[in-house]
Amino acid sequence: MTTQQDSQTFHKWQYDELDDKNFKIRGCTIFFIIVLFGVIILTTLILLYIRSMCQSSSSASATVAATLSQHVQVFARPKGLDLAVINSLPITLHQWSSTSAEGLECCICLGVFEDGEKVKVLPKCCHTYHSECVDKWLATHSSCPICRAAILVDSLV
Structure with a gap:
C-alpha cells in the first residue's frame, strides 16, 4: 500500500503542477513583464526625444544670446576713461x-x-x-563719484 500511496502522491503532485490556476498566474506574470518592458522602452524614447529637443533649442538660444550680446555691446556705455585722459586732469x-x-x-x-x-x-x-583715489575710480567709471557728472574730454582743453 505504501507504493500505491506514493504513486498517488507523485501523480497528484504532477497534476497540481499543471493546474490551470498555476498557468494563469504565469500568464499574468508574463503579461506584466511585457507591459513593464513596454513602459520602459516608451519612457526611454520619450526622454531621448525631449533631450534632442532641448539640445536643439539650447543651440538656438545660444545663437540668439550671441546675437543679442553683440547688439548690447554696441549700445553699452564706456566702462572708464583712458589712462591718458585721467593723467591729463590737473593735480x-x-x-x-x-x-x-x-x-x-x-x-x-x-x-x-x-x-x-x-x-x-x-x-x-x-x-x-x-589723486590716487579718483584715478582708480575713473579707470572703471567715466563720471564723478558724487554727482555722476560725465567727465568730458572736451572740457579738459
Missing part, C-alpha cells in the same frame, strides 16, 4: 581754507585732506578727491 596741492567748509575729505576713501596733499579737482563739477 593741485590742497590748502586748508577757513572759508571753505565743503570738501574737507575725499568721499572715495573718506580720508581728510591734509595741507600739501595732491588732489584732483574734476573740471565740470569741481569736486575734489585724492
